[in-house]
Amino acid sequence: VTVVFLIVLGMLCAAGALTLARLLRGPETLDRIVALDVFVILIVTAAAVYVAWYADGSNIPLLAAVALIGFVGSVTASRLAERRGRHG
Amino acid sequence: VIRDVVSAVLLLAGAALCLLGAVGLVRLPDLPSRIQAATKPQTLGLLLVLAGTALRVELESAVTLVLVGLFQVITAPVISQLVGRSAYRTGTGAGTCSSSTNWPTRCRTTVPHKLRDVPLYALGDVEPEIHPDAYVHPDAVVIGNVTIGAEASVWPSAVLRGDDGRIEVGPRTSVQDGSIIHCTSREPTIIGAEVTVGHNVHIEGATIGDGALVSSGSVVLNGATVGAGAIVAAGAVVSPGVEIPPRRMALGVPARVREGYEVPEGVYAHAVESYIKRGKRFRAELRRIA
Numbered sequence: 001v002t003v004v005f006l007i008v009l010g011m012l013c014a015a016g017a018l019t020l021a022r023l024l025r026g027p028e029t030l031d032r033i034v035a036l037d038v039f040v041i042l043i044v045t046a047a048a049v050y051v052a053w054y055a056d057g058s059n060i061p062l063l064a065a066v067a068l069i070g071f072v073g074s075v076t077a078s079r080l081a082e083r084r085g086r087h088g
Numbered sequence: 089v090i091r092d093v094v095s096a097v098l099l100l101a102g103a104a105l106c107l108l109g110a111v112g113l114v115r116l117p118d119l120p121s122r123i124q125a126a127t128k129p130q131t132l133g134l135l136l137v138l139a140g141t142a143l144r145v146e147l148e149s150a151v152t153l154v155l156v157g158l159f160q161v162i163t164a165p166v167i168s169q170l171v172g173r174s175a176y177r178t179g180t181g182a183g184t185c186s187s188s189t190n191w192p193t194r195c196r197t198t199v200p201h202k203l204r205d206v207p208l209y210a211l212g213d214v215e216p217e218i219h220p221d222a223y224v225h226p227d228a229v230v231i232g233n234v235t236i237g238a239e240a241s242v243w244p245s246a247v248l249r250g251d252d253g254r255i256e257v258g259p260r261t262s263v264q265d266g267s268i269i270h271c272t273s274r275e276p277t278i279i280g281a282e283v284t285v286g287h288n289v290h291i292e293g294a295t296i297g298d299g300a301l302v303s304s305g306s307v308v309l310n311g312a313t314v315g316a317g318a319i320v321a322a323g324a325v326v327s328p329g330v331e332i333p334p335r336r337m338a339l340g341v342p343a344r345v346r347e348g349y350e351v352p353e354g355v356y357a358h359a360v361e362s363y364i365k366r367g368k369r370f371r372a373e374l375r376r377i378a
Contacts, residue, residue: 004096008137011103015110022113022122030119030175034126037167038113041130041160045106045137048153049099052141057149063156071163075170082174 005053012046029081033074040070095143102136105129119175127168134160206230211251219259223367226376228263233271237261237281241367258283258298262363267291275310282360286322294326297334301356306343314338319351 019042023035044067051059112125138157142150206224208216211232219238224230228242233250236242237259245266248255253271257263258281267289271277275293279285283296286304294308297316308314308326315334320326324343332338335351 004100008099008103011100011107015103015107018107018110018114022110028119028175030171031122034119034122034171035113037171038109038126038130041134042106042110044156044160045102045134048134048137048141048156049103051149052095052099052137052144055144057145057152060145060149060152060156064152064159067156067159067163071159071167074167078167078170078174082177 005049008049009046012042012049016042016046030078033077033081036077037070037074040066040073044070091143095140098136098140098143102133102138102140105133105136109133120172123168123172127164131160131164214250216248216250223371225370225374239364239367241363241370243267253277253293255279260360260364261285262360262367264289264304264363272310280316282357284356284359284363299354299356299360301359317351317353 016039019035019039023032023039026032044063047059047063047066051057051063106129109125109129112129113122116122116125135157138153142153145153206226207229208218209229209231214233216230216232216234216236218224218230218236219240221238222236223241224236225242225244225246227244228246229248230236230242231249231251233253234248234255234257236257239260240257241262242248242257243263243265246263246269248257248263248269250271252273254276255269255271256276256278258279260281261279261283263269263279263285264287266287267285268291269277269279269285270292272293277291277293277295279291279296280298280300282299284301285291285296286302286306288305289302290307291302292308293310294312294314296302296308296314297318299317300314300319302308302314302320303322303324305322306320306324306326308320309328311329312326313331314320314326315332315336317335318332319337320332320343321337321339323341324339325341326332326338326343330343332343332345335353337346337349337351338344339346
């Protein structure tokens, strides 16, 4: 069981690293927003794996909270990028 | 035990999908396709991981997990729609959208994003095809079946109307201010590479060879051919069907080829170069201030 979890977390870490690469490289603000959104989803996924590992449901509200923040953040950021892009 | 195995498979599959999505995010060439990578595999990956997790916790928590999954399914399309719309409105990524199949049909797949303020018109389904390295001034008008090559330039008040037939402007060619390019259903207008079409020229259904100079105020009519490197002098009218041989000069109304004169090679190369440079400069520096 531990091996499975290690593999799963390894894949998620690799995915996180790739997403960070896109986040740093851009080139446009919107690329970064997409990358950041994916990164938040990856955090939620990793937290879900954590919950599964310890078979402990008490952290599940955390998932909902992070997902909510990610959603609000992405929406706000993309609207801001749109406004900037149009005026600048 | 079976539950553990199913859960493990779901977790592994979900993580693999997340990784796949991240690979796509890095490797895909432009924003619209990256949005795809960011939403579909990620969402499915998360749902699989949540399902795998739900199998390992008590029922109450599993219900909350379902809610988290639902939330993701609802928000992912909202975010990708918003990002896509922002990209579309600001022109981000549209310059490369010919390499992507993911834009809605409203996206002019062939139009570089720098050209968003240029009056480009589709006629029915036919859209102008403009090379990303071409420069079209925002006061020029380009309609329908028009192809503009790399580093070509089209200047203020020029009109390229590809309605009945086809118009081709070759690479490194300039179509200067006030020139009118039209075509007919029988005769496309083909302008070659490194051609200089001067100010206030009218070309209709004619073929202009590479490196030719069509000087200001001249008219080249239906079915006429101007050879490579030839010159149509200012104000000349090349009558329908007339053929100007390569490297010769045509003058007058109606245009006649000047006897015993051959245009020296490359005599207008500097003009071609200067218009390519001019196009780059305008692209970088032109600002509308009122």
